[in-house]
Amino acid sequence: MLRIRHIRLRADTTGGLYGTDVRLDGGLTVLHAPNTSGKSTVLHALLYALGLEQMLSPRREIPLSYAMREYVQNPATGVEHKILESYVAVEIENASGQRMTVRRNVIAEGDRRLISVVGGPELTQGPGDYARRDYFVMDAGGAQREAGFHRLLADFMGWNLPTVKRFDGGDCPLYVETLFPLFFVEQKVGWTAIPGAIPTQFRIREVHRRSVEFLMDFDTHEMELRRQDLDLRMSAARTDWAKSVDAIVALATASGLRVARLPMVPTAIGSDVESAYLEFPQEGKWLRLQARIAALAEQLETLQSDSIPEVEGVVVGAAAEAEALSAEILTLNTERSTIFRDRQAEIVQQASTERRIAQLDEDLQKNKDALKLQNFGSKLSRELNPNHCPTCEQAIDQSLLPQGMLETVMSIEDNIEYLGAQRKVFKRLADRSVAIIRELDLELMSTGEEVRSKSARLRALKSDLIAPSHAASAAFIEERLRLEQELVRLGDTVERFEQQLNSLNEQARVWRDMLAERTKLPDARLSDEDVAKLSKLETSIRSQLVRYGFGTFPAKDLTVSRDSYRPEKEGFEIGFELSASDSVRLKWAYQLGLLDVSHGSETNHPGLVVFDEPRQQEAAEASVAGLLSEASRIANGRSQILIATSEDLSKVKGFLERIECQLLVFDGKMISPISDDADY
Amino acid sequence: MEEANRIRSKLTGEYSVTERPEPIAGDLRLGWGVSLLLLVLASSRGQRCSLQKIHFLAHLSRTAKSRQQMREVLARSRGPVDLSVRIEPWVNRAAAFAAASGIVDFRDGKALALSAEGKKAVAAIRKANLLEDESSFLEDIGKLTTEQVVERIMKMEAF
Numbered sequence: 092m093l094r095i096r097h098i099r100l101r102a103d104t105t106g107g108l109y110g111t112d113v114r115l116d117g118g119l120t121v122l123h124a125p126n127t128s129g130k131s132t133v134l135h136a137l138l139y140a141l142g143l144e145q146m147l148s149p150r151r152e153i154p155l156s157y158a159m160r161e162y163v164q165n166p167a168t169g170v171e172h173k174i175l176e177s178y179v180a181v182e183i184e185n186a187s188g189q190r191m192t193v194r195r196n197v198i199a200e201g202d203r204r205l206i207s208v209v210g211g212p213e214l215t216q217g218p219g220d221y222a223r224r225d226y227f228v229m230d231a232g233g234a235q236r237e238a239g240f241h242r243l244l245a246d247f248m249g250w251n252l253p254t255v256k257r258f259d260g261g262d263c264p265l266y267v268e269t270l271f272p273l274f275f276v277e278q279k280v281g282w283t284a285i286p287g288a289i290p291t292q293f294r295i296r297e298v299h300r301r302s303v304e305f306l307m308d309f310d311t312h313e314m315e316l317r318r319q320d321l322d323l324r325m326s327a328a329r330t331d332w333a334k335s336v337d338a339i340v341a342l343a344t345a346s347g348l349r350v351a352r353l354p355m356v357p358t359a360i361g362s363d364v365e366s367a368y369l370e371f372p373q374e375g376k377w378l379r380l381q382a383r384i385a386a387l388a389e390q391l392e393t394l395q396s397d398s399i400p401e402v403e404g405v406v407v408g409a410a411a412e413a414e415a416l417s418a419e420i421l422t423l424n425t426e427r428s429t430i431f432r433d434r435q436a437e438i439v440q441q442a443s444t445e446r447r448i449a450q451l452d453e454d455l456q457k458n459k460d461a462l463k464l465q466n467f468g469s470k471l472s473r474e475l476n477p478n479h480c481p482t483c484e485q486a487i488d489q490s491l492l493p494q495g496m497l498e499t500v501m502s503i504e505d506n507i508e509y510l511g512a513q514r515k516v517f518k519r520l521a522d523r524s525v526a527i528i529r530e531l532d533l534e535l536m537s538t539g540e541e542v543r544s545k546s547a548r549l550r551a552l553k554s555d556l557i558a559p560s561h562a563a564s565a566a567f568i569e570e571r572l573r574l575e576q577e578l579v580r581l582g583d584t585v586e587r588f589e590q591q592l593n594s595l596n597e598q599a600r601v602w603r604d605m606l607a608e609r610t611k612l613p614d615a616r617l618s619d620e621d622v623a624k625l626s627k628l629e630t631s632i633r634s635q636l637v638r639y640g641f642g643t644f645p646a647k648d649l650t651v652s653r654d655s656y657r658p659e660k661e662g663f664e665i666g667f668e669l670s671a672s673d674s675v676r677l678k679w680a681y682q683l684g685l686l687d688v689s690h691g692s693e694t695n696h697p698g699l700v701v702f703d704e705p706r707q708q709e710a711a712e713a714s715v716a717g718l719l720s721e722a723s724r725i726a727n728g729r730s731q732i733l734i735a736t737s738e739d740l741s742k743v744k745g746f747l748e749r750i751e752c753q754l755l756v757f758d759g760k761m762i763s764p765i766s767d768d769a770d771y
Numbered sequence: 772m773e774e775a776n777r778i779r780s781k782l783t784g785e786y787s788v789t790e791r792p793e794p795i796a797g798d799l800r801l802g803w804g805v806s807l808l809l810l811v812l813a814s815s816r817g818q819r820c821s822l823q824k825i826h827f828l829a830h831l832s833r834t835a836k837s838r839q840q841m842r843e844v845l846a847r848s849r850g851p852v853d854l855s856v857r858i859e860p861w862v863n864r865a866a867a868f869a870a871a872s873g874i875v876d877f878r879d880g881k882a883l884a885l886s887a888e889g890k891k892a893v894a895a896i897r898k899a900n901l902l903e904d905e906s907s908f909l910e911d912i913g914k915l916t917t918e919q920v921v922e923r924i925m926k927m928e929a930f
Contacts, residue, residue: 453835457797460901464802471895474872474888475809476802481871490795491804491861501792509794 092186093248093697094731097214099180100136100762102159102198106172109163111761114215115733117184119726119752121719122735123743129761130735131278132156134703136179138275140195142206142228142240146268147277149292151229155179158762159197166759174198182214185247190215193240204229206240234264241267248697253312255301258294266293269302274696276682278703285657285681303656306685307628308694310618318612325605332357332598339591343369344529346584347537348380359603364596369588372537384581391574399567403560413552416545423542427535434531441524444517451514458510462503544573617653624688625651631687632658635680638717643673672711679705679718686732687725698730705734716746723750798833804865805874806896807832810906812875812885813893814913819884824921825866828909830857838908844924845915851924 094117101110113122113133124130135154138144144154153160159179162171180194190212196203204227211221226240234241234252245252245267252264272287280288286303295301304312336355343350353367369380465476480487490500501509551569558565617625629651636646644660652659658677659665669677682700689696705718715738726732736743740756747754797803811828812818820828831841831854843849866883869875874889885893897906923930 449835454797456904457803457902458800459797460806461797461800461803463899463901464806464896467895467899471892472802474869474874474892475805477868477872481868481873487801489801491799491801491864492795493860493864497793497795499790499792501794503800505792506794506797 093699094184095137095181095699095733096184096190096212097180097182098133098137098140099214100133100159100177101180101765102163102177102762103175104163104172105175106163106165106170106764108765109172109762110765111757111763112214113755115731116753117731118728119719119723119732119750120734120755121743121747121752122733122755122757123740124735124737124757124761125759126737128737128757128759129156129158130737130757131703132158133761134277134701134733134735137181137701138271138277139197140179140181140193140206141244142195143268143271145229145292146271146275146290147280149290153197153203155197158760163762164760166763180214182212183247184212186249189247191247192221208240208243234266250695253301253305255298256296258296263293263295265295265298265301265305269293269295269298270306273302273306273685274682274699275701276678276703276705281703282675282678282705285678286685287682300654300656303685306695307621307624307688309621309624311616311621314612314616314618321605321609321612325602325609328598328602328605329357332595332602335591335595335598339367339588339595342584342587342591344533344536346580347371347533347540348584349377349533350588351377357602358599359606361596361599364592364599367592369585372534380581380585384578384585387574387578387581391571391578394567394571394574397567399563401560402555402558402562402564405564405566406556406560409552409555409564409566413549413556416549416552420542420545420549423538423545427538427542430531430534430538434528434535437524437527437531441521441528444521444524448514448517448521451510451517455507455510455514458503458507462507465503544577547573615653622653624692624694625653625656627688627692628684631684632677632680635683635717635721636676638721639676639679639714640711640717641673641676641680643669672714675705676714679721683721683725683732686730690725690729699732700730701733701735703735704737712742715742719743719746719752720750723752799861801865801868803902804861805869805872806892806902807905808862808865808869808883809874809885809889809893810896810902810909811913812883812889814909816914816917817884818890819878819882821882821918821921822866823925824916824918825883826858826862827856827921827925828913828916829862830855830859832905832908835904838904841912842908845912845920851927851930854924856925 095115096117097115098113099110100112101108103109111129111133122130122133132155135147135156136159138146139154145151147154159177160174162173164171176199177197178194178199179197180192182190182192184190192209192211192213194207194209195205205225206228207223207225209221209223211219213219213221226238226243228240234245236242250267250270252267254262255265257263269289272281272289276282277288286299289299289302291298301312303309333355336353339350339353348369348371351368351370354363358364370377371380371383372378373383465472467475476489477487478489479485488494488497488500489503490497547569548566551566554565615622629649632651633646633649636649648660649665650659650662651657652664655664657664658681665677679702682702686696686698686700688694689698700722705715719734722732722734744754798807807829808825811825811832812820814828815824831837837855840849840854844851844854866875869889870877870883872888874886874892875883876886878884896902920930
């Protein structure tokens with residue numbers, strides 16, 4: 092909570108001390124003074140004292156009129172007096188009744204970034220024995236470091252500022268400058284936007300939404316953080332999955348096998364993972380590895396049950412088999428050399444594609460540089476990138492080819508698109524090459540295996556043919572050994588494959604948990620409580636609009652967007668279709684509505700609304716009467732509302748007849764000579 | 772021919788042809804070429820150099836491969852024979868535009884120097900990190916590549 096108790100402006104001039112004091116009783120206050128009397132200066136002084144000038148403009152300048160910076164005019168004589176020194180001071184109070192006086196120099200020797208803080212009600216009750224300390228504003232860390240005034244201010248108001256994302260990806264606190272525009276409507280820029288003229292120079296992402304969410308204390312902020320965290324974990328899980336899949340594929344390829352039905356992207360269904368299996372190639376077809384293992388085992392069993400034959404008995408068959416085997420090996424080798432040639436051709440193709448991609452990248456970079464050069468700044472870009480011949484002023488092509496050689500040169504933007512499109516195509520080609528080479532490698536591997544085993548068999552057969560007739564058949568023994576080895580090798584591969592599938596299954600379980608967590612997060616961004624607050628805001632705005640005589644469309648058609656928190660009609664944001672007076676009425680209703688919601692709901696609203704010159708000239712008189720009575724209803728002893736106006740005094744008095752409020756009237760210039768001052 | 776006539780007989784209505792803009796390589800863009808020329812000059816002693824050296828460096832700083840080769844030649848790990856030396860017509864055009872815009876000055880018809888405006892332009896290009904690779908290459912090798920070194924490489928002599 093924040094209450095403004097007293098605002099003091101002082102300027103020491105060549106003609107004596109000038110200044111003004113505004114003491115506020117804490118409820119609805121109407122500050123009345125004629126135009127150009129210094130009302131805005133007083134309200135700007137309040138912002139300046141609190142170090143909030145960046146709320147008005149990103150420039151770091153004093154947002155105060157000449158009357159606080161250069162000279163003041165004596166109201167009686169009209170003589171101008173130069174200002175020697177000046178300062179502003181504000182006394183504020185928080186929810187626990189604690190008071191604090193802050194003072195900041197405008198024209199003075201010291202550093203303007205310093206704010207002196209006195210821990211007591213020095214302006215209302217005079218100097219006392221209070222703690223004093225200097226804090227700084229406007230420097231990096233003003234909102235975070237212990238000596239930063241905005242950190243003190245946030246603590247004082249009971250605000251625990253959330254950390255938000257910036258456009259550059261970094262984090263920063265939600266600066267107080269982005270929150271004040273939601274309840275402090277400044278005259279020059281404040282009336283233009285709903286929810287408020289929130290400064291964007293801090294480069295905070297979706298700053299309008301973040302500030303309303305904080306002020307209304309929506310749960311959605313917390314929810315967003317959890318969602319972001321889950322997204323991060325899920326993308327890490329996706330990477331892990333891809334790594335595991337790569338490892339499994341590598342294992343299969345190394346044994347001349349391939350994996351079928353392996354889920355390439357994370358799945359929550361364990362049986363999907365378990366249904367993956369290994370395949371082996373046989374005569375150009377891929378068959379299940381289990382079938383092969385069974386067949387090999389059966390063969391081995393037959394061989395083991397037979398006794399080892401002597402060479403004499405097998406020699407006739409061996410001769411025929413050896414011949415057939417030689418022919419088969421020959422065919423296989425021819426096949427292999429074709430595969431090898433294809434592979435070499437693909438590698439050449441791949442290299443040339445890579446080269447082309449590198450060239451395109453280089454050209455793309457050059458074009459991007461050229462584009463930046465083109466958009467450089469007026470004079471420089473004319474020098475580097477003339478549209479016209481600097482000598483004869485004829486139009487020229489944007490190229491260094493001989494002029495007139497091309498009919499029209501593509502614009503750099505289009506050229507960049509064009510290169511990007513080409514790059515995409517070549518990238519696809521390169522990916523294809525990688526896949527083809529992998530496939531060919533696999534074929535080479537499996538046919539190589541086949542050639543090796545057939546050659547071994549051939550050697551054994553040949554040794555049988557020249558062996559003495561009663562020797563044991565080497566071919567028979569070789570086949571048995573070969574089968575045994577093959578079974579061991581395949582068994583080993585299958586075992587490792589299954590281990591990896593198990594770990595993938597574990598990942599599937601984790602993935603399922605994360606999916607469950609995601610479904611548990613509410614679909615809607617907003618919690619029920621948030622929605623209740625928003626509909627309360629809607630109700631408040633609608634009832635106020637009726638009082639203000641809003642006429643563009645029936646007030647009941649107005650809703651507040653669940654997304655941007657801006658007022659909408661039938662789902663469309665309200666913009667130019669409003670008349671000038673109605674857009675002012677809507678602004679009043681929205682800002683007071685935010686305060687209205689804070690009564691009875693938990694929010695971070697400081698219970699303070701300041702309207703500087705609420706554009707009454709654009710709204711009808713009846714509306715102003717409505718505004719004052721609604722403000723009084725909403726303030727109702729619980730909140731502070733300060734309205735500065737230059738409306739005709741007798742009318743204002745009329746409007747305020749049956750309204751309980753503090754009316755402060757200044758006849759002439761608010762900043763005037765002060766004879767007796769209890770300065771501190 | 773018969774077919775052509777048949778097609779022509781069908782084309783009785785009015786038709787128009789739209790001019791399609793043609794893409795060109797990034798280094799043939801006016802702004803890019805002029806900027807590279809400025810960077811070449813900025814990398815040389817006294818911010819001036821002969822037309823021969825401009826052509827030599829402008830061509831070599833254009834691609835990653837040629838930049839690497841030039842670095843190796845200067846490091847004596849490769850002979851001058853391996854360098855491709857070209858006279859690029861676009862460099863002359865860039866020089867003509869730059870001179871007309873007042874960012875470079877011709878000296879005796881055989882050398883170019885940066886003008887005060889040109890120096891400002893170079894500072895702006897470097898500050899914006901444009902032509903980063905080319906710029907850092909030229910900064911590395913610019914001072915080493917004296918007129919004499921260029922002369923020798925052109926004559927394929929050891930240096």
